[in-house]
Amino acid sequence: MTTEWLETDPANGMLIGPDGCHYANEKQAAHFGLLGLCGCGNPEGSYNFCRQFLQAHDSRTDDDRPWPPDIVEKLVANNPAMAAHVLAHLFTHLDLLEHGGSVGGSWLTTDGARIVDMGEMTEGEMHQNYPSPLAPEGR
Numbered sequence: 001m002t003t004e005w006l007e008t009d010p011a012n013g014m015l016i017g018p019d020g021c022h023y024a025n026e027k028q029a030a031h032f033g034l035l036g037l038c039g040c041g042n043p044e045g046s047y048n049f050c051r052q053f054l055q056a057h058d059s060r061t062d063d064d065r066p067w068p069p070d071i072v073e074k075l076v077a078n079n080p081a082m083a084a085h086v087l088a089h090l091f092t093h094l095d096l097l098e099h100g101g102s103v104g105g106s107w108l109t110t111d112g113a114r115i116v117d118m119g120e121m122t123e124g125e126m127h128q129n130y131p132s133p134l135a136p137e138g139r
């Protein structure tokens with residue numbers, strides 16, 4: 001197993017993760033420092049869920065692999081609680097949720113509340129163009 005993507009702290013032999021924190025192994029560094037997960041809920045289950053999600057998109061070896069969304073749809077259908085857990089962490093890292101004692105107890109940030117309060121997006125709103133500064137008045 002390679003740890004060459006991480007530095008080792010010579011003072012204690014621990015790995016330094018991409019977030020600057022110290023870890024006993026590279027999977028921990030990836031769990032906290034790359035995936036942005038934490039120790040709440042079922043941490044190894046959420047790591048493995050994320051790994052399976054990434055595996056679905058791994059095109060390095062098998063050109064005839066199934067269409068990734070089909071694999072991911074089954075992964076989510078078979079693990080809905082884990083999908084909800086991981087999504088909550090991702091929204092926390094988007095600064096739309098603030099992590100409670102457990103991610104299931106998270107609450108909205110100001111930006112999260114803004115999105116809720118704006119209401120649902122319509123197709124017209126999604127595809128609305130900027131007003132053209134070159135268009136004649138009244139058109």
Ligand SMILES: [Zn+2]
Nearest residue numbers: 038039040103
């Ligand atoms: Zn958490």
